[in-house]
Amino acid sequence: MSGDLQKEIARARDLLAGARRVVVLTGAGISAESGVPTFRGGGGLWRSFRAEDLATPQAFARDPRLVWEWYAWRRSLVSRCVPNAGHAALARFALERPAAPGASGGAPSIRTVTVVTQNVDGLHERAAREAAGASDPAPALPLEIHGSLFRDRCSRCGRGSPAPATVDTSRVETLPRCASCGALLRPAVIWFGEALEAGVVARAFSAARAADACLVVGTSTLVHPAASLPIVTLEHGGSVVEVNPEVTPLSELASVSVRQNAGDALPVLLAGEGLRV
């Protein structure tokens, strides 16, 4: 590991260890080591389509069968993936626990961690439930601001329903339909050009405003409004730690950038595993 990287990791680790309120924003990159293709990286294509071509209400209106084929393929791929060391380290960090005792040696303050994910793969929730164990029936779950691959909703009346294991995408007539109104079901994700759920956005941005530190992991920071979260933390006097093997538009604003994969960096940053100083 290069000396610079070591230094950045130590700086990032100290910054996060001293933060009482942490907001975390993750993107497709944190799931890359679980085998889930990212959107804009090498594996980000499906056949010859880009996500922006298919993840829109217009694409669904034009060719619901093709859009369902893409989502059925992703559902089946993701259902064979498991959370990786990055998800697990973040889940353990997000469990409420006393931060280091205050500088005055006073009572340790409880750290609050809000995980906000752009991902729809459900891997953060699985890691959170595994970290909390059976004893905690309601662990702190991530805010899935772009929805979930594993829930459906009606394209007309909005009624939600759990996603069936398989979808017959052979013909439009075989696509799933709403039990209430008979309209086509769609995956319960937020497409480009669609508004995010107001309540979820409000919670995410309130956490970003209050945060001492925003940890940004595995996102190209191109998609809004999610990409504004770390900017809001900076504007309110907090710091930003970025974990990404590539440079992004956020990098020049970040307090620290750790040029490493999430699966390697997060266990060291968040739990001090293997840190050599």
Ligand code: BV8
């Ligand atoms: C809205 C769900 C308004 C579907 C997704 C302001 C400025 C500019 C544009 C806009 C703006 N406001 C709105 C827009 C338009 C648009 C937008 O942002 N477009 C972009 C492309 C310019 N935003 C919207 O349309 C949003 N809606 O604002 O509505 C509105 C208001 C009222 C009424 C009506 C409308 C909705 C956006 C949500 C779109 N849905 N997903 C699905 O998944 O099928 S977005 C999609 O992109 C995914 O959620 C994905 O997570 C997200 C972002 O991509 P990333 O996660 O960053 O993934 P990417 O591949 O790009 O990058 C991966 C990164 O990981 C890379 O940097 C790589 O280096 C790194 N990496 C790789 N391996 C690793 C790694 N890092 C760490 N470890 C590794 N191992």
Ligand code: ZN
């Ligand atoms: Zn309906």
